[in-house]
Amino acid sequence: MNATWRGHSGFGLAGLLLVLALLCGTAQAQVTVTVNGNVAHADISLVSGLNTYEGEVTIEFDSPANLTVPNLNFQAQLVNSSDPALAARLPLGVAVDPAFPVLITIEPITVERIFASGMQLHETPDGNLRFLNAYHMEIHTHELVYTPGTPYRVFKAPVGGAFYDITADVNNGSVRGRGRSGGFSQFLLVKDTRPELVGLPGLGVPVIALLKVTELELRIVAALLDNVLRLELGALLTNVQLALIVLDYGTAIAQLDQMILRIEQEAGTGIPNVWRAQRDLVNDAGDLDGLARSLRYSIQRLNGGP
Structure with missing residues (x-):
């Protein structure tokens, strides 16, 4: 009886540990952000169960002030690619690829005046991040495969709002999606299967x-x-x-x-x-x-x- 009971107990404990490991894996997230001059770089490694999703984001600014890791407030999280609420924020024919279901949120914080001296290079008296013109963003991941005529695009949205295309280029090296904008919020590297030209070649509508x-x-x-x-x-x-x-x-x-x-x-x-x-x-x-x-x-x- 005791041997049988211990055997079931060991199996139950192993199963419990596996469940806990999976649960912990779902919650694990590692985002390392660094700033060098006018460039911010983020290395992303997000774990869900037995899967790890990795990528990197580089943002180059024009004449930034107070560009620091805390001020930038860069975050990344995994999303459910089949979530109806997320799908409702995307145009028909555009979807998150389950191979890289990463939502990036950049919502720079407002800094109280007391924390800034205004005496350092590239620092304004109010201590808040600012920049000129458009920043250049690149989202790069080895989780997606680049092919000629790639359908991958960089989309941007206000927090909780509708996503729209800001893609300025997509290069290989796995997939490197690039875009420019004058403000922040949320970003996705998505798969856009919409036809670019509807109709016959030479007679279609772009x-x-x-x-x-x-x-x-x-x-x-x-x-x-x-x-x-x-x-x-x-x-x-x-x-x-x-x-x-x-x-x-x-x-x-x-x-x-x-x-x-x-x-x-x-x-x-x-x-x-x-x-x-x-x-x-x-x-x-x-x-x-x-x-x-x-x-x-x-x-x-x-x-x-x-």
Whole structure:
């Protein structure tokens, strides 16, 4: 009796330990963030059960002040790729790949004035993170496989809000998704299976590119610009749209490049270009630059680019 009882007890204990290990594995998370000059880098290793998901994120800033690990407030967590609430935040045809179900949240904190001296290089008196124009972000993981014509994209959303495409480039080395923007919140590296061109070759409609034109147009309307500059940018974007309708991708890219150049030229003078943690300023230049470059990526894809 005692031997039998001990045998069942040992099995039960082993099973209990396995369950506890799995539960602990689900809760384990390791995110190591470092800052070097104007670059923040995060190494991510998230464990769920017997699976480990690894990646790295690099963010390069333009003229940052008070860029520190605590100020950046970088977080990463695993999500359920089949969660209906998450799916509702993504366009139809876009989904989180279960091979890399990592949600990145960057919500820089507001620092009390008392904690900052204002005497150090790259430090402002209020101690809060700030930067100019658009930051450049790269999400890199070996969990996903790069293939020509890759469907992987970088998407961004306000916390709890709808995700939209900010992809400026996707390179190999497993998968390296890159994007630019003028503000933060949440990010996903997703799989976008939507067709870029609906219809017959030479007669189709470039639906994703035209959707990005609309998003950029709305952002120009919302930006704090004088009427002359708003009309100029709007006219260039109309030229892009007209070229896309007739599938003249070369002209579309040329007109868009002029628009990106004008955004760069007017940033800080005709277009507000500062983001700071107090969230009392709107970085129009950074947002416009990010959306324009994402549109350019989509047009390049239509034009035979990688």
